[in-house]
Amino acid sequence: MQLFFQQIIEGLSSGAIYAALALALVMIYRATRIVNFAQGEMGTFTVYLAWQLDQWGVPFAFSLIVAGALSFVLGILVFRLTIRPVLSASESTIVNICIGLFIGFEALSLWIWGADTHPFPRLFSDRIWTFWGVRLSASNVGTLATLCVLAAGLILMFRFTRIGLAMRASAAEREKSPLVGIEVETMLMLGWGLAAVFGFIAAVLVAPSLFLSPPMMVAVVIYALAAATLGGWDSPAGAIVGGLLIGVAESLGATYLRFIGSELKVGIPFALMAVVLLVRPQGLFGRTAVIRV
Amino acid sequence: MNILQVHGLAAGYGSIRVLHGLDFEVDEGAIVALLGANGAGKTTTLRALSGTIAARGTIELDGRDVRQASAADRARLGIAHIPQGRGTFVDFTVEENLALGAYAVKSRQQIRDDTQRWYGIFPRLAERRTQLAGSLSGGEQQMLAIARALMARPRILMCDEPSLGLAPAITQDLFALLQRLNREEGMSILLVEQNANLALRIASSAYVLENGGVALRGSAQDLRDNPSIRRAYLGR
Numbered sequence: 213m214q215l216f217f218q219q220i221i222e223g224l225s226s227g228a229i230y231a232a233l234a235l236a237l238v239m240i241y242r243a244t245r246i247v248n249f250a251q252g253e254m255g256t257f258t259v260y261l262a263w264q265l266d267q268w269g270v271p272f273a274f275s276l277i278v279a280g281a282l283s284f285v286l287g288i289l290v291f292r293l294t295i296r297p298v299l300s301a302s303e304s305t306i307v308n309i310c311i312g313l314f315i316g317f318e319a320l321s322l323w324i325w326g327a328d329t330h331p332f333p334r335l336f337s338d339r340i341w342t343f344w345g346v347r348l349s350a351s352n353v354g355t356l357a358t359l360c361v362l363a364a365g366l367i368l369m370f371r372f373t374r375i376g377l378a379m380r381a382s383a384a385e386r387e388k389s390p391l392v393g394i395e396v397e398t399m400l401m402l403g404w405g406l407a408a409v410f411g412f413i414a415a416v417l418v419a420p421s422l423f424l425s426p427p428m429m430v431a432v433v434i435y436a437l438a439a440a441t442l443g444g445w446d447s448p449a450g451a452i453v454g455g456l457l458i459g460v461a462e463s464l465g466a467t468y469l470r471f472i473g474s475e476l477k478v479g480i481p482f483a484l485m486a487v488v489l490l491v492r493p494q495g496l497f498g499r500t501a502v503i504r505v
Numbered sequence: 506m507n508i509l510q511v512h513g514l515a516a517g518y519g520s521i522r523v524l525h526g527l528d529f530e531v532d533e534g535a536i537v538a539l540l541g542a543n544g545a546g547k548t549t550t551l552r553a554l555s556g557t558i559a560a561r562g563t564i565e566l567d568g569r570d571v572r573q574a575s576a577a578d579r580a581r582l583g584i585a586h587i588p589q590g591r592g593t594f595v596d597f598t599v600e601e602n603l604a605l606g607a608y609a610v611k612s613r614q615q616i617r618d619d620t621q622r623w624y625g626i627f628p629r630l631a632e633r634r635t636q637l638a639g640s641l642s643g644g645e646q647q648m649l650a651i652a653r654a655l656m657a658r659p660r661i662l663m664c665d666e667p668s669l670g671l672a673p674a675i676t677q678d679l680f681a682l683l684q685r686l687n688r689e690e691g692m693s694i695l696l697v698e699q700n701a702n703l704a705l706r707i708a709s710s711a712y713v714l715e716n717g718g719v720a721l722r723g724s725a726q727d728l729r730d731n732p733s734i735r736r737a738y739l740g741r
Binding site for chain 2: 384393394396
């Protein structure tokens with residue numbers, strides 16, 4: 213039983229990271245109907261920036277803040293330079309561009325910082341509390357708390373601020389939003405910036421345990437894609453639940469289904485996803501499009 | 506004084522040209538109707554004016570050419586366009602629709618006052634303030650669309666087929682409201698309407714569009730009395 217709860221905690225903790233990245237994916241999908249495969253690689257690139265600043269002697273916390281701000285700018289630049297020109301192009305064009313960004317950002321990190329892995333400073337203290345034999349580390353708590361803060365921030369922004377309302381309107385009604393004075397492209401740009409910050413945060417949370425290397429986020433983005441699909445692509449709440457579920461399924465599966473082993477455990481979330489989608493094709497929280505004529 | 510002066514307006518979709526050099530104007534405080542058969546270019550005219558589609562020619566709002574301005578800028582400058590059908594943000598609550606309408610308004614006090622004012626005028630919207638606009642009836646949605654558009658305190662209100670899909674009694678209410686807005690607040694209105702009878706009853710002047718150009722213009726009274734108009738559009 214202790215093992216079971218232990219695995220749930222570990223699963224929730226890694227699930228929180230998938231959820232953070234899935235939130236970024238869903239945010240962009242809702243606004244532009246684009247699945248940005250490159251979100252994780254962009255995150256890795258910005259974590260390298262933080263690492264580089266730290267190496268240069270900038271205080272760690274300050275490095276993180278600067279890199280977070282830079283990732284916002286990076287998201288905006290990526291949108292302006294690569295997505296905006298093809299916004300009305302066909303889906304396959306956009307998919308190709310996202311694949312290009314994926315390869316491009318990984319290559320860029322590799323070119324600047326090389327293929328060696330680097331240790332990344334821990335974000336939270338190394339304290340561990342034990343409850344009835346179940347270990348709860350500060351890192352588990354910190355990761356889950358970060359997800360809570362991100363989710364609460366998003367809800368507050370989208371529900372209660374003028375800019376959040378305008379971003380939602382741009383995503384839902386691209387044609388009508390300009391009629392009330394909303395510059396839709398500016399809102400999409402902000403959305404890409406914000407998503408890049410979420411990607412950065414997911415990558416920062418992952419870096420201390422996976423170590424920093426150019427392909428660090430490849431597995432994470434795959435889980436995040438599965439999380440967004442599981443939760444439903446148009447639902448931020450679904451992204452969070454999907455991420456946590458996938459994290460838990462992964463850790464429980466790897467523990468209890470021994471024959472799968474750690475190499476194949478990447479398949480567990482996808483088995484879960486396949487089963488859910490058989491029952492609910494739109495995902496757990498997704499809405500089926502209803503077209504009224 | 507003209508609030509809107511349009512000269513040589515040409516627009517279309519892709520390679521299909523719909524408008525071929527339209528000239529017309531809207532006087533301050535007037536209701537001007539654009540009449541014409543399906544496909545004459547009425548909706549395209551409104552879309553070109555609000556910047557939803559690109560256009561050539563000049564579009565002067567208060568004497569200033571806004572043709573180069575983006576749709577969002579034109580909205581901020583005072584062109585309010587209620588598109589055909591659902592002029593509301595259907596996945597947003599009534600309250601959010603009004604907030605979106607006031608997106609360009611800086612003063613929070615003004616937003617609060619206007620919101621209360623519209624809830625006073627449309628108590629049904631007040632009752633449904635937390636409901637999604639898409640769940641309202643057709644008439645309620647059209648009322649919300651108008652309230653939403655006027656939250657921005659525009660210079661000119663452009664309505665595209667407001668009577669579409671509404672029961673006759675509700676259409677009557679709607680036109681009475683437009684007339685009241687015009688009389689009591691001096692709101693200038695450009696009205697596109699299939700139902701020429703109804704439109705000519707509240708309009709001061711009208712333009713009849715045919716094949717993307719102005720076929721006829723005149724005061725509402727003259728057009729009502731014009732025998733060929735009566736045959737073609739008024740059905741008597």
